[in-house]
Amino acid sequence: MFAFCSDSAVFARTTMRRLLLLLLGLWEAQSRAPSRPNFVLIVADDLGIGDPGCYGNKTLRTPNIDRLAEEGVKLTQHLAASPLCTPSRAAFMTGRYPVRSGMASQTRIGVFLFSASSGGLPNTEVTFARLLKDQGYATALIGKWHLGTHCHNNTDFCHHPSSHGFDYFHGLPVTNLRDCKPGAGSVFTQAVRVLVLAPLQALALALVTLGALRWLGLLPVPGVVFLVLLLLAAALLGLLLCFLHFFRPLNCFLMRGRAVSQQPLSYDNLTQRLTADAARFIRRNAERPFLLVFSCIQVHTALYASKDFAGKSKHGAYGDAAEEMDWGVGQLLNVLEELQLTNNTLVYFTSDQGAHVEEVTPKGERHGGSNGIFKGGKGNNWEGGIRVPGLLRWPGVLPAGVEIAEPTSNMDVFPTVAKLAGSPLPEDRIIDGRDLMPLLRGETQRSEHEFLFHYCNFYLNAVRWHPPNRDHAQSTSIGRNEGRSEGAIRTHHSVCKAVAAMPVNI
Structure with missing residues (x-):
């Protein structure tokens, strides 16, 4: 009897010791693991929803973008807030319709075309980068900005990324245009x-x-x-x-921080250079939470591709550029995996608007992408102009290989990122975006958006309505813009079309 009790006591002590060691190990692992995720937000330029393989393209090779769909959530009704670069990016950064921030033009020209433009994203607007910086995140934007630089002189940098919460910036302050590349023609x-x-x-x-x-x-x-x-x-x-x-040297240049690093812009290995810089940023900040916005220069015209990709696709210069952009996405995913950051990083991929289907070179070669089955493209509010890819991956948190057909917006990134980073949302303004996490994790089956509005510059052009008692959303025109699309230059200058005369199920 005594031996039995003694053995039981030894067994109990041993079991207790093992449990304590296990709990201690779990606590140490938890203490070592970052409490908040990193964010890698990838924004393609003018990529159509019909371009990636995961959205049905059978001839363009986009294995890395497709990998995000396989390992994460694919949104099939993901909408840009505007069919033009500048207002769409303003909405993405602030979670607000561009008309609220003054980034919706009242003239035909809906985007910034010159580095000397005095307009830009107002300092009164709060970007998700500013919120995350206040929470201790390292923040960087690498690639295209297109939200202004200066207000009154060339030294105030009031609209520069550094004035909107980004610690580091390397890329184009304005945009990529055919005029920037010798021999590529002109949008002017x-x-x-x-x-x-x-x-x-x-x-x-x-x-x-x-x-x-x-x-x-x-x-x-x-x-x-x-x-x-x-x-x-x-x-x-x-x-x-x-x-x-003088247009090219004065408007087509790269900046690193607030200094010009290359003038005029050279397209030689441009994607490789920017991708390598993005990878270095991740490596520098692997031990702390970080936000990286990788704003791709491709596939906006002027199209370009390095020698490793030029002439390799089945879709000419556009396909070459798209496949090189996909390669850049893969490089960033590989760095995250190498540094064992994959499971603690939310990766988001989208495009700022639909493909520019009307883009044609002086020689007649089409340089725009595909919007799949959807009518229209960049510069108008038909479905092809605003429906964009939407992919989110966070292993262990978000399910893999899931498709969600609820209406969502690129404005939703703002509240989603802010909440995950532990930042409260600004209370002095309306935030039009909605937190995506309940929808992504399957905690709810419906988007929080009952209405999504679409503007042609300053003017309300269409609305998407998702009635609470119906499975399908509807789109209808609000008022017709009598302007008509007249090719690349007109489309660049934002002449929009109404989406429909009657409601249609989406």
């Missing part, structure tokens, strides 16, 4: 023809007509009139030549 051709060439032709006609009348003796035209007309023609021609000569 039509505007130049209207603003400069037409007046030049009128002046030339006036000179010839007046000269003929004077020579025939029908009208005594003073010589000073010819001189004035010649000076006007020379001034217009000089203006045209100056614009064409």
